[in-house]
Amino acid sequence: PLSVYDQERKGWFSWEDSRWVESTPVITSDTFAGTGTRYLSDEGRQALRDLFIRSFGPAEQK
Helix, strand or coil, rough: CCEEEEECCCEEEEEECCEEEECCCCCCCCCCCCCCCCCCCCCHHHHHHHHHHHHHHHCCCC
């Protein structure tokens, strides 16, 4: 699956059936790749935090 966070539209989108559709991605594979941007908005940062919490659970507190 291919998913992107659109910082202008403030939402996640996945490529399905030859078009972009709004989605809420979850990382389900043992391996995945990510790429970044030179400017990450506060909303983008939060979207990535939420993605990791959805996918792996909350971070352990020390």
